[in-house]
Amino acid sequence: xxxxxxxxxxxxxxxxxxxxxxxxxxxxxxxxxxxxxxxxxxxxxxxxxxxxxxxxxxxxxxxxxxxxxxxxxxxxxxxxxxxxxxxxxxxxxxxxxxxxxxxxxxxxxxxxxxxxxxxxxxxxxxxxxxxxxxxxxxxxxxxxxxxxxxxxxxxxxxxxxxxxxxxxxxxxxxxxxxxxxxxxxxxxxxxxxxxxxxxxxxxxxxxxxxxxxxxxxxxxxxxxxxxxxxxxxxxxxxxxxxxxxxxxxxxxxxxxxxxxxxxxxxxxxxxxxxxxxxxxxxxxxxxxxx
Amino acid sequence: xxxxxxxxxxxxxxxxxxxxxxxxxxxxxxxxxxxxxxxxxxxxxxxxxxxxxxxxxxxxxxxxxxxxxxxxxxxxxxxxxxxxxxxxxxxxxxxxxxxxxxxxxxxxxxxxxxxxxxxxxxxxxxxxxxxxxxxxxxxxxxxxxxxxxxxxxxxxxxxxxxxxxxxxxxxxxxxxxxxxxxxxxxxxxxxxxxxxxxxxxxxxxxxxxxxxxxxxxxxxxxxxxxxxxxxxxxxxxxxxxxxxxxxxxxxxxxxxxxxxxxxxxxxxxxxxxxxxxxxxxxxxxxxxxxxxxxxxxxxxxxxxxxxxxxxxxxxxxxxxxxxxxxxxxxx
Amino acid sequence: xxxxxxxxxxxxxxxxxxxxxxxxxxxxxxxxxxxxxxxxxxxxxxxxxxxxxxxxxxxxxxxxxxxxxxxxxxxxxxxxxxxxxxxxxxxxxxxxxxxxxxxxxxxxxxxxxxxxxxxxxxxxxxxxxxxxxxxxxxxxxxxxxxxxxxxxxxxxxxxxxxxxxxxxxxxxxxxxxxxxxxxxxxxxxxxxxxxxxxxxxxxxxxxxxxxxxxxxxxxxxxxxxxxxxxxxxxxxxxxxxxxxxxxxxxxxxxxxxxxxxxxxxxxxxxxxxxxxxxxxxxxxxxxxxxxxxxxxxxxxxxxxxxxxxxxxxxxxxxxxxxxxxxxxxxxxxxx
Numbered sequence: 028x029x030x031x032x033x034x035x036x037x038x039x040x041x042x043x044x045x046x047x048x049x050x051x052x053x054x055x056x057x058x059x060x061x062x063x064x065x066x067x068x069x070x071x072x073x074x075x076x077x078x079x080x081x082x083x084x085x086x087x088x089x090x091x092x093x094x095x096x097x098x099x100x101x102x103x104x105x106x107x108x109x110x111x112x113x114x115x116x117x118x119x120x121x122x123x124x125x126x127x128x129x130x131x132x133x134x135x136x137x138x139x140x141x142x143x144x145x146x147x148x149x150x151x152x153x154x155x156x157x158x159x160x161x162x163x164x165x166x167x168x169x170x171x172x173x174x175x176x177x178x179x180x181x182x183x184x185x186x187x188x189x190x191x192x193x194x195x196x197x198x199x200x201x202x203x204x205x206x207x208x209x210x211x212x213x214x215x216x217x218x219x220x221x222x223x224x225x226x227x228x229x230x231x232x233x234x235x236x237x238x239x240x241x242x243x244x245x246x247x248x249x250x251x252x253x254x255x256x257x258x259x260x261x262x263x264x265x266x267x268x269x270x271x272x273x274x275x276x277x278x279x280x281x282x283x284x285x286x287x288x289x290x291x292x293x294x295x296x297x298x299x300x301x302x303x304x305x306x307x308x309x310x311x312x313x314x315x316x317x
Numbered sequence: 318x319x320x321x322x323x324x325x326x327x328x329x330x331x332x333x334x335x336x337x338x339x340x341x342x343x344x345x346x347x348x349x350x351x352x353x354x355x356x357x358x359x360x361x362x363x364x365x366x367x368x369x370x371x372x373x374x375x376x377x378x379x380x381x382x383x384x385x386x387x388x389x390x391x392x393x394x395x396x397x398x399x400x401x402x403x404x405x406x407x408x409x410x411x412x413x414x415x416x417x418x419x420x421x422x423x424x425x426x427x428x429x430x431x432x433x434x435x436x437x438x439x440x441x442x443x444x445x446x447x448x449x450x451x452x453x454x455x456x457x458x459x460x461x462x463x464x465x466x467x468x469x470x471x472x473x474x475x476x477x478x479x480x481x482x483x484x485x486x487x488x489x490x491x492x493x494x495x496x497x498x499x500x501x502x503x504x505x506x507x508x509x510x511x512x513x514x515x516x517x518x519x520x521x522x523x524x525x526x527x528x529x530x531x532x533x534x535x536x537x538x539x540x541x542x543x544x545x546x547x548x549x550x551x552x553x554x555x556x557x558x559x560x561x562x563x564x565x566x567x568x569x570x571x572x573x574x575x576x577x578x579x580x581x582x583x584x585x586x587x588x589x590x591x592x593x594x595x596x597x598x599x600x601x602x603x604x605x606x607x608x609x610x611x612x613x614x615x616x617x618x619x620x621x622x623x624x625x626x627x628x629x630x631x632x633x634x635x636x637x638x639x640x641x642x643x644x645x646x647x648x
Numbered sequence: 649x650x651x652x653x654x655x656x657x658x659x660x661x662x663x664x665x666x667x668x669x670x671x672x673x674x675x676x677x678x679x680x681x682x683x684x685x686x687x688x689x690x691x692x693x694x695x696x697x698x699x700x701x702x703x704x705x706x707x708x709x710x711x712x713x714x715x716x717x718x719x720x721x722x723x724x725x726x727x728x729x730x731x732x733x734x735x736x737x738x739x740x741x742x743x744x745x746x747x748x749x750x751x752x753x754x755x756x757x758x759x760x761x762x763x764x765x766x767x768x769x770x771x772x773x774x775x776x777x778x779x780x781x782x783x784x785x786x787x788x789x790x791x792x793x794x795x796x797x798x799x800x801x802x803x804x805x806x807x808x809x810x811x812x813x814x815x816x817x818x819x820x821x822x823x824x825x826x827x828x829x830x831x832x833x834x835x836x837x838x839x840x841x842x843x844x845x846x847x848x849x850x851x852x853x854x855x856x857x858x859x860x861x862x863x864x865x866x867x868x869x870x871x872x873x874x875x876x877x878x879x880x881x882x883x884x885x886x887x888x889x890x891x892x893x894x895x896x897x898x899x900x901x902x903x904x905x906x907x908x909x910x911x912x913x914x915x916x917x918x919x920x921x922x923x924x925x926x927x928x929x930x931x932x933x934x935x936x937x938x939x940x941x942x943x944x945x946x947x948x949x950x951x952x953x954x955x956x957x958x959x960x961x962x963x964x965x966x967x968x969x970x971x972x973x974x975x976x977x978x979x980x981x982x983x
Contacts, residue, residue: 163582165582169585169616173362175366177604248472257590259453292479292482296479541749546755552771559762560755564757640802
């Protein structure tokens, strides 16, 4: 039987065929990206913008509503909520940023190692990652706090470990697909070192999904870390941090002054939505390009 | 003829082997996970900095007092021995002694277990009804899809402790429909008290489950075999039930199961937010007070529940997907 | 062309636009084709020439947002205007489809029995017992002897060749008048390809079912069909008798295709058609093949030739009469 020489299948349907829209066309990506950048900028520059001190208490000005002097009102100790939110952004975002940085490096490294070495190493690593993946991060963080004591260090260490499998899983699937492509065999035949193939060929190809997953995991880590603070197991009270502010404001909320609680809660929700959306759009882009 | 019996015994041998593998996967594996996890927890807590004896004896105890107390608490023995003692006690229901509450850990946990279990079960039902329901709606009805995506995108970003404050400020303080704190007594009263906590607990997970459900259904709907079913003249409801939903059930079950496991962890936060006297609040108090026997008992118990849940998911998964069944190789 | 007074299937000036990222994109320019009762026609062309879309249009299985002009008539009735209930009946009993990759087209979590029976039971309303009996008999006739056992198995437990036989059995089970076979052997091993093709051909002939056979393999199509329709860039370039197309080809594209087949007897450099195959949405106002044709004139670039009768062929070429006999067919001549 003879057959015509077949060109690549024309893209009349199927996922791969969808054209990747240009950056400017993806309005959701641009909007969520802009919000993320704005949030990070506020966290970095916030203290310059704020007029007062985040820790200046004033019993006479306790639980004030919003006014020109206190945009979002004051908390039970008379501290300006807007100022505390701005200052709190640093602590609230730095923790998750650290967690994601560490878990991204660990997860990517573990996944590429597993896929590259294969065999028993891959099986063992996969088993460990799967067990860790199924274990709730928050519970793990509480346990580590029990051992190392309250503060920011214990939960950050715990969550860095707990988020590693989240990163490793996506990298693993992409790296496995990449590993199976013939050009990798060609690289090996050409005598390139494993290190060089992994770092120069496999790593750039997993970058797209890593970026997307890191953005989504950032939101999740922010929530977990804020929960730890809310429980009183993280940073301790005089410090300004969003999770802590929700906990702090809950008493005032029961007394009819919800402003601190809801403002801090809104900061968390808006940040998480923005980073989730950014991650989702990035994931779509990295899927589409493939 | 002579080959027939040997063939039969080989087949039964293969069957026994498959059964053995299944047993290993669903019984031995999880058991080993629990044992390893409990040992790690026990060892880590034993090696943790800080001395519970100092807490117990107050300021300036004599060396003799310290030695006696350490011996009484078993702190002078090696880590494996202490684990072994704990394990053999735990099997018989003896979970040790709380140095803060000066009571046995089992009596502390007992009454609190009910509250946490009820809360998690309540939230679980909400997730299955609300999350899976919303997801099916968004997956099946194209016009609902963007709305469902928006709702779930927001819901997923609302942490349980923020949802708790919102619910309290609206439904307790403003409308007065539900109590803001407390667990109540009697089943009806407890359910009434647990309604807001259960919703707070369920919001993010339900949104997550709905998101996964919606995409699972949409993905399945685009598959070739669904097109085949349509091409054979089957009605849309039949195609949806027999092919789309049936196949999407596999990821839906997985994520629902994982969400139940995640609920157990998040319940700690919700109990704290609503002042419910459950396992979660006991855990947090014990962590703060360094009451290690309580911490150990609760975390190991949660790991146990958690491993049981994930094993059940695995079993269900195998029931739903014939490709995962052992002994079903190509023939 | 077709002797039957009312053809079984009639495609009349079919034009299809698909929605790609919100914009309409033309995939079929103008396809007209007739199939008589019990007749087999091969629809031949390269990937992207619009063969599969043609088949999907016949089944009304186009993706959401697609726009169709022209008409598809089955037994004189317009398929495009069928109501929901009639469309289901048409799909369930009149036309059956066989796909390229049986593994993707069978639900992996349902048994072979479920797959075979759901057509008759759920779409037609037959009793389960009757349908099972018919299915077992059909499986035997497509060369699957241990049918009762197979009915309880899952798709992943069967080889690709066996699965395609199951799909053929499922198609025949509905007792359709027309089978659309979309590259039914392309995804199979070379050794099973011929077996499966022979079974399909044999069963179809026995039952007098018409077939539209979609393939990129000219020789295979010629072996199992009565007439061939050659498609290029969303249009039908030529329709002619299958038996001697390699001698009588009138369209330069058909001739080029024939010349590009590798010979099984002589080792030589393959003749290729210059340029790359264009997609339907890329072509200009003229002949779709103009950019690659060796015999192109100004008229070819300006005006699209219509499909017209010439001898016992239909051909869409302005210069068909002049070029008759001038389209050298070296590969065919060498056979």
